[in-house]
Amino acid sequence: MTIVNTQVPVRNRDGRTTRDALVAGARRLMEVRGYQNTSVDDVLRESGVGKGNFYHHFRSKEDLGHAILDQIIGSFLERTLEPCFSDTEGHRIGQIRCFLSRVLEHQRQRKCVGGCAMGNLASELSDVHEGFRARLASVFTAWQERLTLVLREAQTRGELVQICQPEAVAHFVVAALEGSILLSKVTKNIAVMEQCVTELERYLALYEVRS
Secondary structure (H helix, E strand, C coil): CCCCCCCCCCECCCCCEHHHHHHHHHHHHHHHHCCCCCCHHHHHHHHCCCHHHHHHHCCCHHHHHHHHHHHHHHHHHHHHHHHHHCCCCCCHHHHHHHHHHHHHHHHHHCCCCCCCHHHHHHHHHCCCCHHHHHHHHHHHHHHHHHHHHHHHHHHHCCCECCCCCHHHHHHHHHHHHHHHHHHHHHHCCHHHHHHHHHHHHHHHHHHECCC
16 A cells, blocks of 8 residues: 655744744844854744754754755855856856846845855854865855856957966955955945955956957
8 A cells, every 4th residue: 555645844924844944043143143153042042943843854053054054055056156157158257247246236235234154154163163164165166166167268268368367366256255245244334345346347357358
């Protein structure tokens, strides 16, 4: 006899599953307090979930942290990075400008609150938690490699001069963006990041082949 599992994820009042509620609540807290200063009890209060349900979905706070990081990475790739580069025939430098604008607009909408979630975790945990450090390092490496590939394609297509070093430029763009997000967060002034993005666009233009 075949047994059909008819169970569905339990959802709370706003339609989230219990796991989703835990991740969302923990992410809200960690964006303000950081990972170290957010306890499991804090997450339970924020999400309205019981302790038994927490340990049904996550083995530990670290396990929850990994789930949050996976969500952050997925969101960044899906909503910010890849949409700008989806057209394989598109002008590559224009696509990088699209990406810069998306990152800037995201921070503008957040009113400089929270900063970069990946950058925050990297700053807080890289020296004290090897598991998180390794994951975060792989994310930043993947981001740099994506930009490096795009820049190399631009060079092959004749959009960039040959003296441009794609890998070095990609590293610089990532570092400059992360730094500008941090400074905007500290100063609560989006103009800081706007100026940085403008300068990055000027920097890219130095290598661009004029038609």
